[in-house]
Amino acid sequence: MKYSAYYVEEIDGAFSASISELELEKPPDGFVQIQVSCSSLNYKDALSASGNKGVTRNYPFVPGIDAAGTISDANSSNFVEGDEVLVTGYDMGMNTPGGFGEFINVPANWVVKKPSALTSIEAMSIGTAGLTAAASVLKIQESSQESDLPVLVSGATGGVGSIGVMLMSKLDKEVTALTGKSSSADFLKSIGAKNVILRDDFLEGPVKPLERALFSSAIDTVGGNVLSKMLTQISPHGVVACCGNVAGIEVNTTVFPFILRGITLAGIDSAESSLEFKISVWKKFANEWKLDLSPIIKVVTKENLQHEIDLILQGGQQGRVVLKHGE
Numbered sequence: 359m360k361y362s363a364y365y366v367e368e369i370d371g372a373f374s375a376s377i378s379e380l381e382l383e384k385p386p387d388g389f390v391q392i393q394v395s396c397s398s399l400n401y402k403d404a405l406s407a408s409g410n411k412g413v414t415r416n417y418p419f420v421p422g423i424d425a426a427g428t429i430s431d432a433n434s435s436n437f438v439e440g441d442e443v444l445v446t447g448y449d450m451g452m453n454t455p456g457g458f459g460e461f462i463n464v465p466a467n468w469v470v471k472k473p474s475a476l477t478s479i480e481a482m483s484i485g486t487a488g489l490t491a492a493a494s495v496l497k498i499q500e501s502s503q504e505s506d507l508p509v510l511v512s513g514a515t516g517g518v519g520s521i522g523v524m525l526m527s528k529l530d531k532e533v534t535a536l537t538g539k540s541s542s543a544d545f546l547k548s549i550g551a552k553n554v555i556l557r558d559d560f561l562e563g564p565v566k567p568l569e570r571a572l573f574s575s576a577i578d579t580v581g582g583n584v585l586s587k588m589l590t591q592i593s594p595h596g597v598v599a600c601c602g603n604v605a606g607i608e609v610n611t612t613v614f615p616f617i618l619r620g621i622t623l624a625g626i627d628s629a630e631s632s633l634e635f636k637i638s639v640w641k642k643f644a645n646e647w648k649l650d651l652s653p654i655i656k657v658v659t660k661e662n663l664q665h666e667i668d669l670i671l672q673g674g675q676q677g678r679v680v681l682k683h684g685e
């Protein structure tokens with residue numbers, strides 16, 4: 359049997375993608391087979407799709423770090439055919455073919471039963487970006503001190519950022535959105551930001567060891583000079599959840615934010631978090647953290663995916679892109 363996939367090939371060092379028909383293989387022991395109904399586009403998918411060997415070592419390859427679908431070959435005592443399931447992260451979409459194909463074979467212990475209160479489209483609107491935003495929110499909730507100052511969210515129009523804004527706002531936090539897109543202020547306010555700061559304004563002037571504390575805590579999805587500056591503006595005992603690097607991998611800081619304000623720089627790795635953690639977060643999204651993500655999603659087919667990949671690589675995406683198969 360054949361299935362259709364967004365398939366990336368390396369030819370003489372150049373990478374190109376096509377919609378290809380691939381041979382479906384039986385899942386090996388310990389694996390289940392899933393007929394994927396939807397996936398989503400994350401920054402990491404765009405890196406895999408464009409030949410970034412830090413993400414995907416060998417090509418040809420089918421990216422897609424998120425998948426929602428139905429068990430088509432259970433091959434495991436934990437599932438039966440027809441179970442509606444979700445998979446995010448681990449090695450899927452990195453070196454294990456992922457959700458940009460209409461079928462996947464993945465280890466059974468990567469798979470979560472889809473909460474019935476979420477549709478597959480809703481689940482993929484959340485996807486890895488949502489789990490990452492949620493992990494960041496939980497880190498901040500665990501450790502930061504109560505403060506009336508706003509929470510800062512960088513890369514605010516992106517996938518992780520926009521869900522971070524929505525979640526913090528749902529939790530009654532005042533949110534300041536930091537964005538590079540001057541045209542997106544209305545969008546950010548419509549999803550819950552109280553204040554919007556443009557990245558160029560935020561970065562103006564040199565980074566001092568400490569500045570006036572303006573934010574209680576922060577979700578940083580970009581790293582680099584934005585994170586360096588942010589660390590100087592967090593109030594005592596605040597938390598900065600560090601989850602991304604689109605602005606750069608280097609951080610310049612002094613020890614002062616840590617020893618004079620006791621702030622915590624908390625690392626987030628949603629892909630490798632435990633299945634129990636993922637299940638607990640999906641449960642929250644299906645219940646007390648239920649969000650209406652329809653204003654931030656764009657649903658596309660495999661045929662339109664390349665344009666969206668190019669856009670995310672240019673830092674130009676707004677919200678989340680959901681890939682719907684079988685259209």
Ligand SMILES: NC(=O)c1ccc[n+]([C@@H]2O[C@H](COP(=O)([O-])OP(=O)(O)OC[C@H]3O[C@@H](n4cnc5c(N)ncnc54)[C@H](OP(=O)(O)O)[C@@H]3O)[C@@H](O)[C@H]2O)c1
Binds near residue numbers: 584677
């Ligand atoms: N640690 C984890 O577990 C985890 C999980 C998922 C994602 N991530 C990482 O989180 C980051 C965001 O992922 P995503 O899927 O949300 O990507 P995304 O949708 O492309 O969002 C990134 C946003 O960052 C801003 N941005 C883009 N280029 C920038 C630059 N040069 N300098 C500063 N800001 C820039 C843009 O927002 P504005 O225009 O609004 O500023 C952009 O929309 C990526 O680095 C990704 O690898 C980490």
